[in-house]
Amino acid sequence: MKKIKNLFGFIASAVLFICCFTTGVEAQNSRNAEYFKKQQDDSLVTFKQTSKFEIVPLKSAWVTGLNAAGLVNIPIANNKELSYVSSYFNYNSGKFVKYYESDNSNIFGLKTESYARVKKVAMHGMLEYNNFRGNNMTYSGVIDPERLTNFIADTVPTSKRQEYYKLAGGFAFNATKWLVLGANVKYETSNLSKMRDLRHYTTYAFMDLNFGAKYTSDFVDVGASYFYRKYNEQVKYSKVSDNNVVYTGYWFKGLFFGLHDAWDTETLYMDNQYFISKYNGESGQVEFKFDDNAGGKWRFYNEISFYNRRGQTGEGARHLYSKENGNNFSYTGKLSYDNGNFVDYLTFKSAYNKIKNNDQIFTSQIVSGITTVTYYGEVQVFAKRSFDWNLDYRMTFGKGAGRELNPSVDVNFGYEHYTDRSNSSFVLPYYYTQKITYNDFYVKARKNFLFEKWMFDVYAGAKWSNGWGYALEKHADPNFTMTVATGEPKPNYSLLFREYEYYTQPKGLYNFGLRYTAFLGGKLKGNLYADVSYTRLQGKNIIYAPGKYSQMLSATVGLSF
Amino acid sequence: MNMKKILFLISIGLMLFCSCSKQLDKTDDSAYTSGTKKLNIQLVYPDKYTSLVRAGVTVKVINPSTGVEYDLTTDANGACSANLQYGFYRVSVSDKGVSESGTIPLFNKSIDAVKLQDTTAGEINLNVGLVLSYSSQLVIKEVYFAGCYNPSTSKSYYADAYMTVFNNSDQVAYLDSLCFGCADAYNSLSSPSVWSYTDANGQKVIRDTIPITEAVWQWPGTGTSFPVQPGKYAVLVIRGAINHTLVNPSSVDLSKSDYFVCYNSRYTNKTYHPTPSSNLDGHWLDLLWKQGTSTAYAFSLSSPTALIFKIQGYTAQEFINDPNNRSRKPGSSSAFEYIMVPSSFVLDAVEVMRSTTEYKRLPASVDASYVLFPTASNMYVGHSIYRIVDEAATAKAGRTILQDTNNSLADFAVSDHQLLKDEQ
Numbered sequence: 001m002k003k004i005k006n007l008f009g010f011i012a013s014a015v016l017f018i019c020c021f022t023t024g025v026e027a028q029n030s031r032n033a034e035y036f037k038k039q040q041d042d043s044l045v046t047f048k049q050t051s052k053f054e055i056v057p058l059k060s061a062w063v064t065g066l067n068a069a070g071l072v073n074i075p076i077a078n079n080k081e082l083s084y085v086s087s088y089f090n091y092n093s094g095k096f097v098k099y100y101e102s103d104n105s106n107i108f109g110l111k112t113e114s115y116a117r118v119k120k121v122a123m124h125g126m127l128e129y130n131n132f133r134g135n136n137m138t139y140s141g142v143i144d145p146e147r148l149t150n151f152i153a154d155t156v157p158t159s160k161r162q163e164y165y166k167l168a169g170g171f172a173f174n175a176t177k178w179l180v181l182g183a184n185v186k187y188e189t190s191n192l193s194k195m196r197d198l199r200h201y202t203t204y205a206f207m208d209l210n211f212g213a214k215y216t217s218d219f220v221d222v223g224a225s226y227f228y229r230k231y232n233e234q235v236k237y238s239k240v241s242d243n244n245v246v247y248t249g250y251w252f253k254g255l256f257f258g259l260h261d262a263w264d265t266e267t268l269y270m271d272n273q274y275f276i277s278k279y280n281g282e283s284g285q286v287e288f289k290f291d292d293n294a295g296g297k298w299r300f301y302n303e304i305s306f307y308n309r310r311g312q313t314g315e316g317a318r319h320l321y322s323k324e325n326g327n328n329f330s331y332t333g334k335l336s337y338d339n340g341n342f343v344d345y346l347t348f349k350s351a352y353n354k355i356k357n358n359d360q361i362f363t364s365q366i367v368s369g370i371t372t373v374t375y376y377g378e379v380q381v382f383a384k385r386s387f388d389w390n391l392d393y394r395m396t397f398g399k400g401a402g403r404e405l406n407p408s409v410d411v412n413f414g415y416e417h418y419t420d421r422s423n424s425s426f427v428l429p430y431y432y433t434q435k436i437t438y439n440d441f442y443v444k445a446r447k448n449f450l451f452e453k454w455m456f457d458v459y460a461g462a463k464w465s466n467g468w469g470y471a472l473e474k475h476a477d478p479n480f481t482m483t484v485a486t487g488e489p490k491p492n493y494s495l496l497f498r499e500y501e502y503y504t505q506p507k508g509l510y511n512f513g514l515r516y517t518a519f520l521g522g523k524l525k526g527n528l529y530a531d532v533s534y535t536r537l538q539g540k541n542i543i544y545a546p547g548k549y550s551q552m553l554s555a556t557v558g559l560s561f
Numbered sequence: 562m563n564m565k566k567i568l569f570l571i572s573i574g575l576m577l578f579c580s581c582s583k584q585l586d587k588t589d590d591s592a593y594t595s596g597t598k599k600l601n602i603q604l605v606y607p608d609k610y611t612s613l614v615r616a617g618v619t620v621k622v623i624n625p626s627t628g629v630e631y632d633l634t635t636d637a638n639g640a641c642s643a644n645l646q647y648g649f650y651r652v653s654v655s656d657k658g659v660s661e662s663g664t665i666p667l668f669n670k671s672i673d674a675v676k677l678q679d680t681t682a683g684e685i686n687l688n689v690g691l692v693l694s695y696s697s698q699l700v701i702k703e704v705y706f707a708g709c710y711n712p713s714t715s716k717s718y719y720a721d722a723y724m725t726v727f728n729n730s731d732q733v734a735y736l737d738s739l740c741f742g743c744a745d746a747y748n749s750l751s752s753p754s755v756w757s758y759t760d761a762n763g764q765k766v767i768r769d770t771i772p773i774t775e776a777v778w779q780w781p782g783t784g785t786s787f788p789v790q791p792g793k794y795a796v797l798v799i800r801g802a803i804n805h806t807l808v809n810p811s812s813v814d815l816s817k818s819d820y821f822v823c824y825n826s827r828y829t830n831k832t833y834h835p836t837p838s839s840n841l842d843g844h845w846l847d848l849l850w851k852q853g854t855s856t857a858y859a860f861s862l863s864s865p866t867a868l869i870f871k872i873q874g875y876t877a878q879e880f881i882n883d884p885n886n887r888s889r890k891p892g893s894s895s896a897f898e899y900i901m902v903p904s905s906f907v908l909d910a911v912e913v914m915r916s917t918t919e920y921k922r923l924p925a926s927v928d929a930s931y932v933l934f935p936t937a938s939n940m941y942v943g944h945s946i947y948r949i950v951d952e953a954a955t956a957k958a959g960r961t962i963l964q965d966t967n968n969s970l971a972d973f974a975v976s977d978h979q980l981l982k983d984e985q
Contacts, residue, residue, distance in 0.1 A: 244717035248937050259627075259918075262936040266751040267918045352584065361626060361648040363674065365752045369892075377647030377679030380592045385585050421585045425592035427629045428646050433589050477593040482643045485621065487629030487917070 048526045048561060049519040050455065051405035053084050055396075056115050058345070059405075061301035061334040066283035067212035067225040069182030071122045071172035074115050075405065081116030082405075086558030088130075095547025096539045098502055099495050100145055100153075102134025102160070103547065109164075121173040124184065132162040139495060141200045141235040142275060143192055145252075149324045149357035149382050150313055152235060152270050153250040154263065158196040165189050170210075180214040180223075198247035198263055200237045206230070214285070223285035227307070231277040237263055237270040253322075254357065254382025255424040255434055255472065256491040256499075274315045277324070281307025296339040303332040309355065318364060318373040322381070326355030341399040343407070347414075350389035357382040386420035402450055410459075413443040427489045429480030436503050438467030444511075453519050459533075460512040467504030471497055498544035505542060511535040513554075526561030597644045598677040599684040604639040604654060606668060607693050613658055613668070614639035620689070621930075622675075623651040628917035642684075649674045651921070654689055655929050655968040667694045667967050671925035674753050674765040687764065692926040696965045697908040698734045699869060702727035702794050702948050704911060705979045706865050707934070709943035711809040717941035720833050721812045722799040722860055723820075723981065724867055727948070728789040729963050736795055737782030739908070740870050740877055741823070741846065742773035744922050745890065745899055749864035749914040749931075754922055755891045767924045771868065771907065772888065772899035775859055778823050778846040779877050787821075792961050796981065797846070798822040799860050802837035811943055813979045816840050823848075823858055830857035850881045852897055861913070863936050866922055868910040870902055911969045913946060930970030939975065946973050947980055 057063040062070025076082060088109045095103040109130030116123045138157040145151045170184025186208040194200045212225030239247065249263030249270045263270050283305035290298040311324040330351040337344050358378035365372050392414035396407035417439050425431040444461035472491065513533025520526050535552045542548045602620055606613050618635040626648055633641040653671040668691035677685055701724060708719030724741075728734040745756065757767045780787060789795050798815045802822035805812035815822075816838035825848035828834045834857060837845065872880045880886055880900075887898045910927040913934045921931060932946045949972065951964040964972045 244941050246937050246940050260937075261916055262940075265916060265936070267916070354584070359626070361646075363649060363752060365755075369894075374676075375678075376649060376676060377596065379596050379646045379648065383588060383592065385588045387585055419585060421588035423588045423590075423592060427624075427627050428593055428597075431592050475589075475591070477591045479591075479593070479644065482622070482631040482633050485630040485632045487624075487627060489627070489629075 046402045047404060048082070050402035050450065050517075050527070051082055051560070053082060053113065053115075053405075053560060055405040055407070056082060058394075058396075059338075059343075061299070061303075061332070061336070061347075062214070062221075062223070062285070062287070065223075065285060065301070065303050065332070066210065066227060066281075066305050067182070067214060067223040067285050067303075068170055068184040068210040069172045069180040069212040069214040069223055069225070070285070071124055071170050071182050071184065072174065072180045072214070074117070074122050074124075076115050076117045076122070078117050078120055081114055081118075082560070083112070083114035083116075084558050084560040085112045086110070086556055088554065088556040090552055090554045092134075092550065092552045094537070094550030096502075096507075096537055096542060096545050096550045097547075098146075099498050100137065100140035102137045103550070104136060105132065105134030107132040121171055122182075124168070124170045126166065126168040128164075128166040130164045132164070133159065134162075135159045137194070139250075141202060141237060141270070141273075142233055143190060143202060143204050147231070148233075148275055148277075149311070149355060149384070150251065150253045150258070150322060151275065152237070152268065152273055153252060154194070154198040154200065154237065155248050155250070156196065156198050158194060160192060160194050162190060162192040172212075174216075178216055180216060182210075182212050182214075184208075184210050197239050197241050197245070198237060198249070199240065200235055202233065202235045204234075205232045212283075219289055221285070221287040221289065223283075225283050225285075227279070227281045227283070229277075229279040229281075229307075231275070231311075233275040235270075235273045235275070239263075250492070252492070253359070253424070253426060254384075255422055255432055256493075256496045257381075257424045257426040257432065257489050260492075269314070269319075269321065272315075273313065274319075275311070275313055277309060277311035279307045279309050281305055281328075294339065296337055299334075299336045299338075301332070301334040301336070303330075305330045311357075314360075318362075318371060320360055322357055322359045323378065324355060324357040326353065328353045341403070342395075342397050344393070344395040347392040347394075348389070349392075350387070352385075352387050354385040355383070356380055381424065381426050383423045383425075384420060386418065388416070388418040390414060390416040398448075406448060406450070406455075407446075408448050408450070410446040410448075411444070414441075416440040416442070424491075427487060429477035429482075429484070430489060431475050431477070432491070433473050433475065434471060434500070435469035436467060436500065437469050438465055438503055440465045442509075455517045455519075457515040457517070458513075459515075461509075462511070463509040464506070465509070466506045469500075469504060471500040494544065501542060501544045502539075506540040508538050509535065510538070520561075524561060526559060529556075529558050529560065531556040531558075593644075593646065596679075597646050598679075598681070599642060599644050600650070600675065600677060601642040601684055601686045602633065602635075602640065602652060603686070603688050604635060604656075605688050605690045606639075607691065610658060610666070610668070610693070613656065618654065618656050621651075621653045623653070623917060624648060625651060625918045625920070630917075645677055647677050647679050649676050651675070652687065652689060653925060653929050653968075654691060655966050655971065656691065657966065665696050667696060668692065669694065669925040669929035669967050671921060671929050672764050672766055673757065673920055676764070692769075692904075692924075694904075694926050694967055696729070696967070698728065698730040698732065699736075699739070699789070700727050700729045700909045700948060700963055700965050701725070701867055701869060701911050702963060703945055703976075703980050704865065704867050704913075704947075705813075705945035705981070706799075706860060706913075707862055707939055707944055708941045709809065709811040709979075710941055711811060713809060718805070718809045718812055719862055719941065720801045720835075721805040721809075721815060723813070723815055723979075724797045724799060725794045725981070726789070726797065726869060727794040727963055728791050729965060731791050731958070731960065733791065734789045735782070735785055736780040736787040736789060736821075737784050738871065738877060739780045740849070740872065741778045741780075741797060742776060742868055742870070742900070742902075743860060744866040744868060744910075744912075745772040745774040746922060747774065747859055747861045747865070749912075749916075750920040750922065751918075753920050755893075756922075767921060769904045769924050769926060770901040771904060771910075771923065771927070772890070773868070773902055774899055775852055775855065776823075776848060777850040777877070777881060777900055779849050780821065781843075781845075781847055796820040798837075798841075799858065800833045801835045802841050803835055804838070813981050814985050815981075818844075820844060821846060825851075827851055828856060828858055833857040849877055850900060852899075863940060864913045864915045864919075864934060866910065866912045868902070868923075868927070869908050870906045871908060872902075873906055909965070911946070911973060913969075925967075927967060929966075929968040932969045932973040932975070934975060943978050945976050945979050947976050948972050949974050 060073035172182030214223035314321040361376040398407035442463035446459035515531040818840040954962040
């Protein structure tokens with residue numbers, strides 16, 4: 001009996017003891033949970049306050065690659081997001097600019113962008129608008145003549161205004177444990193107007209669609225994607241004043257050879273001209289992954305891509321004046337190491353491009369109201385091949401809270417090599433070749449000073465460039481048996497030599513800037529930042545451009561959250 | 562990763578680099594190894610002149626798309642050939658024989674739109690049948706049509722067009738009953754003339770009857786009323802026969818008493834047809850025929866054709882009144898009619914074009930080519946076209962002889978001012 005009493009006493013004591021201890025543990029667990037939640041909330045606040053949006057895509061090569069499924073690699077946790085809204089203003093001056101650019105311009109823009117992961121679906125969205133005003137602009141009716149194989153142009157410098165809109169969005173998700181699917185779309189549109197005779201109105205639209213898939217595993221990720229791009233540009237020249245001034249128009253068809261006459265000559269088609277290009281491409285990616293015992297993550301990302309380019313000048317049907325076709329082969333390799341505090345990236349990129357443009361030879365005749373078009377064939381007028389590669393090393397260092405997307409030190413340097421060879425075959429038997437080669441060395445550095453309620457960045461960079469080659473070399477077809485009486489083609493030498501000089505003469509690009517960021521508390525967790533920078537491009541031995549330097553002052557104000 | 566694999570990857574990289582470099586070198590290759598077709602040309606002289614078949618005759622092949630002109634030289638059989646890029650070409654030939662009875666036989670032919678198409682198999686063979694014509698006693702010496710700049714008003718001024726007709730022979734010539742007109746179309750063409758036809762070789766050839774558009778003017782007179790001495794010229798004012806220098810110092814005085822004028826009350830636009838100076842009384846050309854409702858005589862400001870012709874076998878009025886000598890434009894529903902003048906009636910003609918990419922309006926028998934007068938550099942600045950002096954013939958004859966091969970590309974040049982101003 002005594003033993004039974006002792007047993008019951010022991011059991012009761014034990015139960016009492018267990019209850020007391022358990023009650024304390026629950027309370028302790030609850031307090032711990034609150035503590036951890038607060039830690040997470042504080043961590044999120046710190047993350048939002050200190051993160052730099054531009055570091056997000058840097059963390060994984062998949063995010064900036066050609067596979068839409070790669071968006072799934074953004075360093076954003078589930079049901080979290082990082083966004084910003086900003087306004088920017090750039091003022092440019094200086095006469096060392098490309099022949100079609102302005103020596104006195106400004107641009108004002110608004111931009112918002114966001115990365116998010118919602119229920120494990122990674123998303124990206126971007127919206128941008130800017131308004132450009134430039135003075136003293138001429139020699140191109142299109143927005144970017146270097147993108148095209150031929151373009152129309154005027155010769156009267158005056159002011160131009162341009163509005164630009166960009167909309168981009170994408171998503172990627174794990175369809176299964178090992179399969180990621182994704183898609184993205186980019187759409188840009190722009191209107192450019194020249195404000196004085198000989199005036200033009202240019203509309204531009206660009207669309208980029210990408211569909212990708214990725215196989216993921218612990219040691220290797222393999223991806224493939226298809227992308228489609230289309231450029232559509234329409235240029236309309238017109239004259240408003242009723243004076244009898246005759247303006248000269250140009251239709252450049254490569255190396256500044258081409259047709260020129262009074263702008264309203266029928267064969268220039270300057271009153272309404274289309275430039276259309278379509279790209280169809282595929283890409284493949286392989287990333288090898290290795291996590292070492294010290295917590296370091298090694299990633300070796302490889303991407304190859306191929307696209308073919310088909311384009312035309314003219315709306316089509318009986319208004320088809322030339323056709324272009326080309327190919328591009330690219331490779332990107334990125335080796336990275338990330339141990340959480342120290343991250344470095346070694347990137348190698350290379351691309352080979354070839355393109356040729358053929359004139360459509362045809363006649364058009366209207367008889368009894370019916371237009372009859374007779375095609376004779378295609379004649380090559382321009383061809384270009386280029387090869388470029390870039391080796392880049394970047395190192396970021398940042399330890400502690402607030403450094404996930406905000407390195408304390410960010411250093412980047414690299415080398416770039418570019419070569420292109422062009423062939424203009426505008427008039428039998430002559431053809432003219434050009435070779436441009438240039439090398440760039442660059443270095444950039446950024447230092448971030450982090451304080452309790454604000455942070456400060458200072459950054460600077462420099463790039464030195466030098467090139468060589470020859471602006472124009474004349475050849476004749478060896479099988480030609482006739483005599484050329486008249487009509488040997490002549491390019492626009494001033495533009496030809498000015499463009500050649502821009503790419504091959506020694507020049508230095510220098511940039512420095514400051515950024516102040518104030519952390520925001522309360523309901524709006526994020527930061528408010530202001531960034532100003534100055535950039536100067538200085539050329540050496542410049543003869544053809546009207547000046548030896550150009551400069552840009554930039555200011556940006558933004559809200560990141 | 563062992564050393565072998567690293568070396569393997571490096572070697573692959575180097576091979577790719579070298580391959581890209583070699584690919585870049587290919588850009589220097591000739592672009593003309595494809596996209597060409599062979600054109601074989603055979604000159605065919607008129608029956609009486611087959612003995613003129615010989616080596617050394619120049620055949621001009623012009624690419625209107627680019628403006629380049631190639632010269633080929635015939636072999637002993639009067640043939641030549643060349644590889645040309647796909648497209649359409651203008652082939653023209655000018656040759657001349659030895660003097661016959663004081664005149665020189667001229668052989669001209671111009672074929673527009675010789676087609677070299679990628680869909681056509683084999684080589685292209687072209688027979689060029691040369692057309693016989695003779696150098697004329699009266700030739701067009703100068704045509705001023707593109708206006709000038711008026712510094713007083715800072716505007717262009719084009720009410721002062723004129724043409725001069727020169728006596729290129731050693732005999733007195735008479736302007737009586739000589740006709741003047743322009744061929745359709747007013748301005749040079751961006752597509753082949755609708756008045757052309759497709760010959761047996763499948764090539765576009767301009768017909769030999771010339772459609773005169775809008776108006777036919779005729780010098781008055783009884784036959785010997787208006788002589789032009791050897792080496793002298795007469796001025797025909799096409800617009801205002803007034804002293805234009807009073808309102809525009811850059812213009813000319815067209816009010817001289819020995820000038821002639823295209824003036825008729827049916828043209829009511831006083832800017833272009835003011836009442837002529839009284840100095841020109843009795844020197845108004847007769848307006849034999851006018852079509853359309855135009856209030857000013859439409860003489861092209863940029864690229865006219867000008868013809869002087871003499872109707873043979875009838876009076877000019879009888880010729881014009883005969884409906885068989887009139888035609889509507891092929892393929893047009895307009896009732897507008899054109900007077901069809903045989904090229905054999907034409908004493909001289911000149912055709913002006915704004916660019917080599919345009920198409921001819923006149924057959925080769927009256928003008929084998931054209932004067933190139935680009936708009937951008939020649940409009941409203943006082944430029945005119947003039948016939949050059951045949952230095953060799955002038956030296957031999959001891960008097961001024963202007964070059965006349967019925968080929969205005971060779972016979973004419975562009976002057977930077979109205980030549981009439983030099984003599985005023």
